[in-house]
Amino acid sequence: MAVMKAQASTTSHGSSSSGSTVHAYYELTKPRVVALIVFTAIVGMFLSVDGMVPVSILISGALGIGLSAASGAAFNHLLDRRADQIMARTSGRPLPTGMVETTPAIVFAAGLAVASMLILVAMVNTLTAILSFASMIGYAVVYTVWLKHATPQNIVIGGAAGAMPPVLGWTAVTGEVASDALLLFLIIFCWTPPHFWALALYRQEEYAAAGIPMLPVTHGRRYTLLQMVLYTVLLLAVSVLPFATGMSGGMYFVGALVLGVIFLIFVVRLYRNYSDALSRQTFGYSIQYLAMLFALMLIDHYQIPLRDFLVSLFA
Numbered sequence: 001m002a003v004m005k006a007q008a009s010t011t012s013h014g015s016s017s018s019g020s021t022v023h024a025y026y027e028l029t030k031p032r033v034v035a036l037i038v039f040t041a042i043v044g045m046f047l048s049v050d051g052m053v054p055v056s057i058l059i060s061g062a063l064g065i066g067l068s069a070a071s072g073a074a075f076n077h078l079l080d081r082r083a084d085q086i087m088a089r090t091s092g093r094p095l096p097t098g099m100v101e102t103t104p105a106i107v108f109a110a111g112l113a114v115a116s117m118l119i120l121v122a123m124v125n126t127l128t129a130i131l132s133f134a135s136m137i138g139y140a141v142v143y144t145v146w147l148k149h150a151t152p153q154n155i156v157i158g159g160a161a162g163a164m165p166p167v168l169g170w171t172a173v174t175g176e177v178a179s180d181a182l183l184l185f186l187i188i189f190c191w192t193p194p195h196f197w198a199l200a201l202y203r204q205e206e207y208a209a210a211g212i213p214m215l216p217v218t219h220g221r222r223y224t225l226l227q228m229v230l231y232t233v234l235l236l237a238v239s240v241l242p243f244a245t246g247m248s249g250g251m252y253f254v255g256a257l258v259l260g261v262i263f264l265i266f267v268v269r270l271y272r273n274y275s276d277a278l279s280r281q282t283f284g285y286s287i288q289y290l291a292m293l294f295a296l297m298l299i300d301h302y303q304i305p306l307r308d309f310l311v312s313l314f315a
Contacts, residue, residue, distance in 0.1 A: 020099065021099065021100075024094035024099035024100050025094070025100060025108060027093065027094050028073065028074045028077050028093075028094050028095075028100060028105060028108065028109075029069075029070035029073050029074055029112070030070070030073035030076075030077075031070075033069070033073060034066055034069045034070050034073060036287070036290065036291060037065070037066070037069045037162075037165045038062050038065060038066045038069070038165070039291065039294065040165045040166045040169070040184070040188065040290070040294050041061070041062065041065045041066075041165040041166060041168050041169035041172075042058070042062055042169055043166060043169065043184075043294045043295075043297055043298050044165065044166030044167065044168065044169025044170040044181060044184055045057070045058060045061060045062075045169040045170065045172055045173050046298055046301060046302070047166075047170070047180065047184070047247065047297060047298070047301055048169070048170040048173045048174050048178070048180075048181070049173055049174075053173055054173075056123065057123075057124060057172055057173055060119055060120075060123035060124050060172075061120075061124050061128065061168075061169060061172035061173070063116075063119055064116045064117075064119035064120035064123070064124055064128070064129070064132065064172075065116070065120075065128075065132055065165065065168050065169065065172070066116075067112050067113075067115050067116035067119065068112075068113065068116035068117075068120070068132040068133070068135070068136050069135075069136070069165070070112050070116075071109050071110075071112035071113035071116060071136055071140075072135070072136040072139045072140040072161075074105060074108060074109035074112060075109045075136075075140035075141070075144070076139065076140050076144050077093060077094070077095055077105065078095065078102065078105050078106060078109060079140065079141075079144045079145055080144055080148075081093075081095040081096060081102070083210040083211075083212060084096045086206070086209050086210045087203070087206040087207070087209070087210050088206055089203055089206060113133075113136065116132060116136075117129055117132075117133060120132055120172075124172045125171070125172065125175050127171050127175060127176070127177075128168055128171045128172045131164060131167065131168055131171060131177075132164075132168055134164075135161045135164040135165075135168070136161075138158070138160065138161030138164075139158065139161040139162065142158070142161070143157075143158030143161060148212060149211070149212060149213065150213075151213065152213050152214065152215040152217070152218040152219060153215075154213070154214070155192060155193055155196045155197070155200075155214070155215075156192070156193050159188075159189050159192035159193065159196075160189060162188065162192055163185045163186070163187075163188035163189040163192065164185065165188075166181060166184035166185065166188070166294075167181045167182065167184065167185050170184070179245075180242070180245065180247045183238075183241050183242055183245065183247065184242075186238050186241070187235070187238055187239055187241075187293070188290070190231060190234050190235040190238050191235050191286070191289070191290055193227065193228070193231045194228040194231045194232045194235065194263075194267060194282075194286065195283065195286035195287070195290070197214075197215060197216065197224050197227065197228050198228070198267075198270070198279050198280075198282040198283035198286060199279075199283045200214040200215065200216050200217075200224070201216050201221060201224060201225075201270075201274070201276075201279045202276040202279040202280055202283075204216040204217060204221070215227065221274060225267075225270060225271040225274065226271065228267050228270070228271070229264075229267050229268060229271050232260075232263055232264050232267045233264065235260065235263070236257075236260035236261070236263070236264060239256045239259075239260050239293060240253055240256050240257065240260075242256075242297065243256070248297055248300050248301065249300050249303070251296070251299070251300045251303060252296050252297055252300035255292075255293075255296040255300075256293060256296065259289050259292055259293055259296070260289075262285070262289070263285065263286065263289050266278075266281065266282040266285055266286075267282060270282055
């Protein structure tokens with residue numbers, strides 16, 4: 001009986017350890033960030049056509065772009081592992097805690113990159129594969145290795161890589177980069193600084209301890225908050241450009257204004273009376289803002305087919 005209990009305990013421990021390892025590799029990919037990346041890429045796919053996106057392109061494109069983003073995230077973990085040990089926000093990540101060793105993490109990240117390129121080249125198109133690879137290198141190498149430690153404008157310049165997903169979705173379907181796709185890029189590019197600086201403000205001491213020159217560390221809180229206000233105003237203006245160009249309709253225009261004004265209110269309140277709690281709330285809303293804005297674009301784009309479908313259901 002004792003032997004059987006020991007065996008059962010060993011089996012249970014082995015299963016738990018295996019599950020923890022799988023979860024650790026999963027966390028290496030920054031799944032919540034990748035989910036938002038894939039979502040904006042899928043919206044880019046649907047906005048590029050009037051009808052339905054071919055199912056094969058939708059699945060292959062989303063998978064290839066997602067794997068590329070996951071690879072970039074894993075390489076970011078690898079290259080940032082020493083700084084991650086210092087910061088409370090990141091000290092529990094798989095590499096600092098030893099849940100994943102360096103060499104297996106390198107193999108894992110490289111494997112994701114290779115898989116994404118094979119899928120995109122073979123099942124989507126070469127342009128999307130090239131742009132996805134460039135975005136991955138831009139984030140994992142140019143931003144993480146150089147920009148992040150070189151200039152307080154790191155998140156502004158590096159934001160170009162993070163703004164690419166809707167362009168990747170667009171090119172996956174059409175095979176070309178259109179001006180409307182660049183508008184989607186511009187929205188995320190303008191959104192990135194106020195989004196990330198809201199985080200950097202309440203993590204300012206951690207970034208300083210890690211020697212990372214985020215804007216609050218180098219220029220102080222007040223200057224950073226002023227830049228957040230200016231970028232949020234710019235974002236509000238840029239977010240209505242899809243309506244101005246005819247890519248989106250009145251529903252999107254009204255929704256974009258409402259969402260943008262709420263974001264601006266958060267930032268202005270933060271500028272007038274800063275607190276870490278409000279900065280956290282602003283950071284949280286910024287993520288919701290981007291998801292809702294792109295969801296609104298999608299609903300607006302298909303509002304007539306959606307209306308006809310709902311009418312047919314209740315006719």
